Amino acid sequence: MEMRVTGKRLGGASVRTAVKQEAPAGKPASGGKAQQDRLELSRQAARYLAEQVSRMAEQIAQIGRPDEEGQQSGGSSMWDSFQEELDVMDKCNRISSSISSGDRVPPEDLRYLKKHDIHAYLLALATRKPKEDPKDKESVLSEEDLAQEEEASSVRAAPVSMDSGSVE
Numbered sequence: 767m768e769m770r771v772t773g774k775r776l777g778g779a780s781v782r783t784a785v786k787q788e789a790p791a792g793k794p795a796s797g798g799k800a801q802q803d804r805l806e807l808s809r810q811a812a813r814y815l816a817e818q819v820s821r822m823a824e825q826i827a828q829i830g831r832p833d834e835e836g837q838q839s840g841g842s843s844m845w846d847s848f849q850e851e852l853d854v855m856d857k858c859n860r861i862s863s864s865i866s867s868g869d870r871v872p873p874e875d876l877r878y879l880k881k882h883d884i885h886a887y888l889l890a891l892a893t894r895k896p897k898e899d900p901k902d903k904e905s906v907l908s909e910e911d912l913a914q915e916e917e918a919s920s921v922r923a924a925p926v927s928m929d930s931g932s933v934e
Contacts, residue, residue: 857882862883872904874912
């Protein structure tokens with residue numbers, strides 16, 4: 767592999783590193799020449815990449831450290847958001863599988879699936895298998911989920927009043 771940092775605009779000095787790669791014993795090198803990867807960077811680009819690497823290393827180091835209040839910075843809140851998203855995906859998956867199998871699903875579950883994963887909702891309706899005697903499924907949603915959905919719908923339904931003030 768050949769790496770070269772060129773500084774033609776900044777003074778003309780160039781650094782060149784070459785590593786020879788030997789051909790495997792069973793295969794001769796093509797054309798008598800070893801195949802190499804090449805990368806050329808200007809000094810400015812090399813400095814920029816070095817700065818990016820150091821910034822990313824600092825950010826990674828910050829994730830596990832406790833902040834001023836003693837709480838884990840970054841990692842725990844990210845973990846919580848991933849857990850919540852996974853919980854939503856699991857509920858949507860269970861609701862859509864019930865719909866696809868032809869069972870009856872409570873209307874609040876349908877609204878939840880439609881709100882959180884419209885593609886899964888449409889796919890479940892499209893792949894629904896009709897049953898002669900469909901089962902009535904219980905709601906997958908907890909009381910907390912139902913309360914959050916009710917709160918969200920009441921916020922959307924609240925009337926908005928606009929004050930028309932006079933401009934002087």
